Amino acid sequence: MPVLYTVGLWTVAPAIKLGWRPTIEGAEHIPATGGAIFAGNHLSVADELFLGSAVGRHISFWAKEDYFVGTGVSGLFFRTLMGGLGAIPVHRSGGRAALSAFDAAIPVLKEGGLVAVYPEGTRSPDGRLYRGRTGVARLALGADVPIIPVGMIGTEKVQPIGQAIPSLKPGQVTVKFGKPIEVGAWKDAESASTAAREITDTVMMAIQALTGQEYVSRYAPKRSSGDAEK
Incomplete structure (x- = not known):
């Protein structure tokens, strides 16, 4: 386990549980x-902070490739942080470069590691649940x-889109885990x-079924700047 992640489990995770007191189900x-x-x-x-604190x-x-190629002091900070956390860069240029995230994730999974994926490809712009992209399935089948x-x-209430620092609103976050979906069939x-x-x-x-969100049978609109497709 990367050193920075270990430090996070002993510091950030308890702080999140104490400060926001999220409800964990499943x-x-x-x-x-x-x-x-x-x-x-x-x-x-x-989402990533609460998921990480809940899993242990x-x-x-x-993570989008921008975090791995920045320059200056901030660039160095994010490159070091992403490397320490074991983040996998997602290239937005498409083609072979875009597939490198899969190439990097499959060995992690086969070696017994965990990978988090957001099938919608970006943050929901309006709180609804959008059609999933098939990368998650291809990754599960491959590994x-x-x-x-x-x-x-x-x-989204703790840290709305565009807000840099999460607001302290205890008890408003729930993280639900569903029954594992086996892909062998x-x-x-x-x-x-x-x-x-x-x-x-x-x-x-x-x-x-876990969130009760309204489902939209089309892909979420991509943000001009922000999350990489995941």
């Missing part, structure tokens, strides 16, 4: 060992690991693309 679905993918809705930058194991998050649905409730499907779509839709339905 903790029995968090694996104590072995590889798995956490797939959740995405309402706020704070190191999670590799996908042969289960997908654990995650439902975040209230994080789709391993031998005739059409890989159809299997990936079916798995992704299954994941999104599980997330919706």
